[in-house]
Amino acid sequence: MPAEPSSVRITRDCLGHWYASFVVTREAEPIPAADPGSAVGIDWGVARTATATEERFDLPHHGHRKRCAAELARAQRTMARRRRGTGHPPSKGYRRARTRVAKVQKKAARQNRHDGRSWARAVVEAHHLVAVEDFRPRFLSRSTMARTAADAAIATVKRELLERGRRAGRKVVSVRPAYTTMTCSRCFARAKQPLGLEERIFRCRACGHTACRDRNAARVILAVAERGHTGVDDVSQADHLPPGGGAVAV
Numbered sequence: 001m002p003a004e005p006s007s008v009r010i011t012r013d014c015l016g017h018w019y020a021s022f023v024v025t026r027e028a029e030p031i032p033a034a035d036p037g038s039a040v041g042i043d044w045g046v047a048r049t050a051t052a053t054e055e056r057f058d059l060p061h062h063g064h065r066k067r068c069a070a071e072l073a074r075a076q077r078t079m080a081r082r083r084r085g086t087g088h089p090p091s092k093g094y095r096r097a098r099t100r101v102a103k104v105q106k107k108a109a110r111q112n113r114h115d116g117r118s119w120a121r122a123v124v125e126a127h128h129l130v131a132v133e134d135f136r137p138r139f140l141s142r143s144t145m146a147r148t149a150a151d152a153a154i155a156t157v158k159r160e161l162l163e164r165g166r167r168a169g170r171k172v173v174s175v176r177p178a179y180t181t182m183t184c185s186r187c188f189a190r191a192k193q194p195l196g197l198e199e200r201i202f203r204c205r206a207c208g209h210t211a212c213r214d215r216n217a218a219r220v221i222l223a224v225a226e227r228g229h230t231g232v233d234d235v236s237q238a239d240h241l242p243p244g245g246g247a248v249a250v
């Protein structure tokens, strides 16, 4: 611990986990200013939690999350098989399965938070402008376990990134997700049809630019924010900087 704790609080949650929280004073470590020209765009996804404009700032989808999803599915199946108890108290087996489900969910949430913190810290430290897809969880009726887990992970990580960014005095911009996957990050031409979820490569019909679908979206998100906008709709193609071109007024 960074200093002698002044107090400690012991708590126990409904799952029987014990926690000890200590109160300590420590020096605030200000995050050093980033190069004013440094910028990053972030696109959220299921296959990779976050895809950044540069690969080294990607947040991969970790294996433990998959394991958790499998474990959770198993526990939920057991729960469904046990008697839920309408009119009579829930059976012992049901209650045991329910506790198991809650434990797995809690573990997954804790790991997401941990991964998200270190990733968000690295992203915020290195960039002055952080442009983020304004993701809203998509709990659709057809959503799979993997998608639900990804939604939860993204929500946690996004909150962490926005909070850290603002605390560090970075410029944080939320960009509306509409058209980000169907717009070319190089010439800003928009495809007539959205890409199917199974199509992983973006190909521009106007300029021939080809890129990984999520990487292209991250670059579009950044380009929108760099022009002072919050949606692809607000940027006209003429505003967009051609590769190797000069400065463009926003």
Ligand SMILES: [Zn+2]
Residues within 6 Å of the ligand: 184, 185, 186, 187, 188, 189, 204, 205, 206, 207, 208, 209
């Ligand atoms: Zn293009």
